[in-house]
Amino acid sequence: MIDLFKDLVNWASGPTVLFTIATLGLLAAFRFTQVWSKTSAKVFFAVLAVFYTASMWDPDFFLIVAKPDNIPITGVIFLVFFFTWFAMHQGIQNDRRSAGEGEVLEKQESEKVWVWPDLVYTEMLAMVILSIVLLVWSILLAAPLEQPANPADSPNPSKAPWYFLGLQEMLVYFDPWLAGVVFPTLIIVGLMAIPYIDTNPKGNGYFTFRERKAEIVIFLFGFLILWCLLVVSGTFLRGPNWNFFGPYEYWDVHRVEPLLNVNVSDFFWVKLLGRPLPTGGFFAALMREWLGILMVGAYLFVLPVVMSWPRDKFPTGLKWLSCHHYFEKMGATRYYLGVSLFLMMMSLPIKMYLRWAFNLKYIVAFPEIFFNI
Amino acid sequence: MLNRILAPLSAAWKEATDSQVWTSIFRHGKPVSNRNRALVMMSNVFLHLHPVKSRKAGIKLRYTWCMGGITFFLFLVLTFTGLLLMFYYRPTVEYAYADIVDLQEHVPLGIMRELHRWGAHAMVITVWLHMLRVFMTGSYKPPREFNWGIGVVLLVLTLLLSFTGYLLPWDQLAIWAIAVGSNMARATPLLGTEGPLSASLTLGDISLINAGNDARFALLGARSVGQPTLLRFYVLHCVGLPLVAAFLMAVHFWRVRKDGGISGPM
Ligand code: HEM
Numbered sequence: 001m002i003d004l005f006k007d008l009v010n011w012a013s014g015p016t017v018l019f020t021i022a023t024l025g026l027l028a029a030f031r032f033t034q035v036w037s038k039t040s041a042k043v044f045f046a047v048l049a050v051f052y053t054a055s056m057w058d059p060d061f062f063l064i065v066a067k068p069d070n071i072p073i074t075g076v077i078f079l080v081f082f083f084t085w086f087a088m089h090q091g092i093q094n095d096r097r098s099a100g101e102g103e104v105l106e107k108q109e110s111e112k113v114w115v116w117p118d119l120v121y122t123e124m125l126a127m128v129i130l131s132i133v134l135l136v137w138s139i140l141l142a143a144p145l146e147q148p149a150n151p152a153d154s155p156n157p158s159k160a161p162w163y164f165l166g167l168q169e170m171l172v173y174f175d176p177w178l179a180g181v182v183f184p185t186l187i188i189v190g191l192m193a194i195p196y197i198d199t200n201p202k203g204n205g206y207f208t209f210r211e212r213k214a215e216i217v218i219f220l221f222g223f224l225i226l227w228c229l230l231v232v233s234g235t236f237l238r239g240p241n242w243n244f245f246g247p248y249e250y251w252d253v254h255r256v257e258p259l260l261n262v263n264v265s266d267f268f269w270v271k272l273l274g275r276p277l278p279t280g281g282f283f284a285a286l287m288r289e290w291l292g293i294l295m296v297g298a299y300l301f302v303l304p305v306v307m308s309w310p311r312d313k314f315p316t317g318l319k320w321l322s323c324h325h326y327f328e329k330m331g332a333t334r335y336y337l338g339v340s341l342f343l344m345m346m347s348l349p350i351k352m353y354l355r356w357a358f359n360l361k362y363i364v365a366f367p368e369i370f371f372n373i
Numbered sequence: 374m375l376n377r378i379l380a381p382l383s384a385a386w387k388e389a390t391d392s393q394v395w396t397s398i399f400r401h402g403k404p405v406s407n408r409n410r411a412l413v414m415m416s417n418v419f420l421h422l423h424p425v426k427s428r429k430a431g432i433k434l435r436y437t438w439c440m441g442g443i444t445f446f447l448f449l450v451l452t453f454t455g456l457l458l459m460f461y462y463r464p465t466v467e468y469a470y471a472d473i474v475d476l477q478e479h480v481p482l483g484i485m486r487e488l489h490r491w492g493a494h495a496m497v498i499t500v501w502l503h504m505l506r507v508f509m510t511g512s513y514k515p516p517r518e519f520n521w522g523i524g525v526v527l528l529v530l531t532l533l534l535s536f537t538g539y540l541l542p543w544d545q546l547a548i549w550a551i552a553v554g555s556n557m558a559r560a561t562p563l564l565g566t567e568g569p570l571s572a573s574l575t576l577g578d579i580s581l582i583n584a585g586n587d588a589r590f591a592l593l594g595a596r597s598v599g600q601p602t603l604l605r606f607y608v609l610h611c612v613g614l615p616l617v618a619a620f621l622m623a624v625h626f627w628r629v630r631k632d633g634g635i636s637g638p639m
Pocket of ligand 1: 437439440441442443444445448500503504507510512513517520521522523524525527528531622625629634635636
């Protein structure tokens with residue numbers, strides 16, 4: 001029975017399943033907003049806590065989760081869940097208020113109060129509590145120190161610091177120039193651009209969900225799934241050679257995973273036409289990769305234009321693609337900037353699923369000049 | 374009975390607060406009257422970061438989660454404990470590791486390293502949560518767009534501070550994490566040896582970008598993680614990045630006030 005449960009959890013935490021479950025779960029929670037209630041939060045945290053505590057008896061789970069440097073990741077799990085719930089919960093309560101007669105809570109409490117004592121005492125209390133937490137944490141748990149640095153002996157797995165593990169996970173799906181340079185830059189630029197892209201005047205200065213659904217869904221998908229989930233799974237579920245290991249699995253250094261990845265060019269030339277890849281020179285390389293280039297080009301440059309068309313230009317079944325109302329509301333510059341950033345963000349899950357479904361390695365591959373997408 | 378103890382105590386307290394020393398430091402009475410509540414906020418350099426009065430909703434814990442404040446407090450804790458660590462730590466390949474061992478084993482009450490490390494982990498998390506709450510309350514919307522931008526830079530600085538500090542213990546974890554992290558710089562387009570298009574940067578037959586001058590080299594100060602890297606990261610970690618972060622925090626707090634205080638519904 002316990003073994004069955006463990007097998008199930010190991011299976012469910014595999015990259016494909018976990019990512020899919022988490023994404024669908026999040027989308028479902030946005031659809032059925034009742035789940036952000038106090039009761040479901042209590043149930044959820046109780047289950048999570050029981051799962052965590054009970055799992056500590058499993059030696060493989062304990063080995064990884066109880067590593068001193070991994071304690072913060074447990075913190076990330078609980079804190080991020082809690083505060084996401086807290087924000088959504090307040091937002092939905094406010095939505096109920098404003099849907100009825102009332103005003104949002106933040107509006108009701110508009111009167112001015114003295115900062116001393118109302119705020120200063122809160123801050124004082126926060127400092128005291130935080131100091132105690134830090135002191136206790138530091139007394140109980142020694143900071144780890146491994147063997148002295150040895151440039152000749154690289155440990156397996158070699159992991160970046162935990163907060164960059166989302167980027168390291170991206171390396172599975174993208175080359176380093178994208179995962180390590182372009183995407184981090186786009187994340188920073190994209191975050192900074194948010195206030196200039198988002199022209200929705202509503203929901204400024206209070207929690208709400210209904211009044212800014214699209215913004216919140218996109219941001220939380222990026223933050224929770226593409227960032228936090230990848231950090232957590234990168235820490236707990238990625239072992240030697242960056243192979244996946246379930247939470248109850250032993251990190252076996254000798255485990256080999258077959259890598260049979262193929263490029264779009266292989267699909268087209270070898271599998272479809274039954275011919276060898278074109279070789280020799282620049283133009284042969286372009287010819288080899290034409291389909292991939294077309295795909296990437298269409299995704300980045302044609303799709304945004306198509307998406308700006310009105311709904312009636314789309315065939316039934318594809319109408320959801322139309323973002324015409326955003327184009328109207330935001331104007332061309334904001335629309336193209338926003339949609340491009342969004343598509344860049346979505347390229348990660350898209351590439352993930354392409355890999356899982358077709359073992360796809362590169363859509364465009366010019367290994368000669370390190371230009372692979 | 375209780376009175377016998379308390380009476381002299383409160384007399385002594387009154388004596389102390391009436392003394393010339395006390396009144397020279399605190400130029401107003403206890404903040405129990407509204408006048409004094411205003412005075413205390415205005416005459417104290419730390420408290421004057423706050424306004425005298427504020428909208429009730431904005432100072433509620435459920436609204437801000439005090440997350441920005443906690444992040445700032447952690448920054449202060451890290452500055453202080455970091456300073457103490459600097460008394461003992463020498464950033465050389467020879468001594469760094471041994472100094473860390475000493476810090477834990479021979480320095481009395483040696484939990485400075487723990488406070489610094491766990492505090493740093495915590496700060497990374499609280500910055501994320503602060504960003505989450507600012508997003509979820511829509512507080513980046515006008516007029517706070519610019520302060521959100523400052524915040525993003527602070528987020529990056531926090532991560533960089535943590536990243537540069539990661540190397541300093543000079544153990545296996547440290548150098549290999551930095552090796553993995555900095556390997557990416559090799560792939561910088563145009564500027565990394567293994568980056569797209571950088572092979573096209575040539576002068577006649579000589580290629581301009583090589584392992585001795587590419588983006589990774591600039592980061593590490595060497596072809597691989599070594600003494601120059603340690604020194605570079607140390608200087609950035611202890612001086613460069615904290616200075617920039619402190620400077621931007623000042624701007625950040627100033628702008629919170631100038632943008633109309635904590636956000637609220639119009
Ligand atoms: C070292 C990092 C940071 C520190 C010390 C810091 C500190 C603070 C503090 C003390 C406040 C006052 C209100 C509150 O506590 O929530 C604040 C507000 C604010 N912060 Fe930060 N912050 C940091 C990073 C960030 C980041 C990463 C962002 C966003 C990307 C951000 C955006 C903002 C904005 C827009 C406000 C105004 C919020 C409002 O008026 O409701 N800050 N910050």
